[in-house]
Amino acid sequence: MELMRNRIRPYAWGSRTAIAELLGEPVPSAHPYAELWLGAHPGDPSQIDIDGAxxxxxxxxxxxxxxxLGAEAAHRFHDRLPFLLKVLAAEQPLSLQAHPSIIQAEQGYDQEDAQGIPLASPDRNYKDRFHKPELICALTPFEALCGFRDPAATVKVLAGLQVPELDHFLSLLSGQPDSDGVRALFSTLVTLPQTRMTQLLSAVLAGAVTAIGRGTPFEAEYRTALSLGERYPEDWGALASLMLNRLTLQPGEALYLPAGNLHAYLSGVGVEIMANSDNVLRGGLTPKHVDVPELVRILDFSAGDREVLTGEVRDGIEVYYQTPAPEFELSRLDLAGADVGAMITLASLGPQILLCTEGAVSVAHNDGSVLDLRRGQSAWIKARDRSVSVWGNGTIYRATVGRPGELTA
Ligand SMILES: [Zn+2]
Incomplete structure (x- = not known):
């Protein structure tokens, strides 16, 4: 087992305080810190010491x-660490996006290769041939848009704006309040000429201001659209936000984002785990490349509430966030809640990453080595180590490889 040194990704939407504070660095940081990467992604791999180097x-x-990785995971994932763990700190909204399934990623990658689009091109959608299921677990209240809302509810949200310019579009959904109606409305709006979209957006945002003024049950939804519209003027994402579930995760709650799920993180700090891929199709709220036909091709238009995961307690103390992703499993241990001095054994046939997010914990291996992790520090437990014991007054997140299962198409 080894202490990890992890790289920080500075993006404009990041925070000058959250990740710096977690790492014990001076705040505010010189740049907004957006993501701390823990893993073996070649773009920003963690470092460990091997024989002092x-x-x-x-x-x-x-x-x-x-x-x-252990023989099983090495074989199953072709000698790569299949997951990437991150701490994500969003001060501003991230782009509206979705990730492809494995089959879509393979087809898309091969097609873009055949078209001769270079991997580094900003117009390239598919950077690799893998899918990218994601799980975000909140460390602070975490605001997000996730998946299409139940169509009948979306009709009420849009009608509540009392904007005549929306009537025609609304009828696409009220006449067919199912996933086909959602697809029809989404596809129509996303392909509107920019001049019409700009007019529609200004009517919708003015409607939102008026509706909030007179009192509305959809104040949170309308305020989200207004703040997105302010940050990304003329970007249709503000309007798209009104079709999506608007969620607030409390600390310890998590969201799973399977292939095709349209989502945007709005604000908050969380621990995120994902399959080790860079494939993202953007849908708005970004100055970057948006490939509308490809986005519409991979989107899952099924609509309804999205389940907030509170975790399932196993062995009395470890809280698991269960997902169908074979690449990863995430769990949380609040050791401060355990009996003082109690040692918890964490065993795995594959690799483990332990990240301390609160307090301090100690990790011991039966070869006699002990690693003390304070807040913000992390340990790499290679598969051959098999198991470690942890104790202390703190919280750790534990990432392991998921169980073998059917890869979802
Ligand atoms: Zn995503």
């Missing part, structure tokens, strides 16, 4: 996949 985790795994 700082080594990239992806290099270490490539040298001896079975030592680090």
């Amino acid at each position: 700082p080594t990239r985790l992806d290099t270490a795994i490539a040298r001896d996949p079975e030592l680090h």
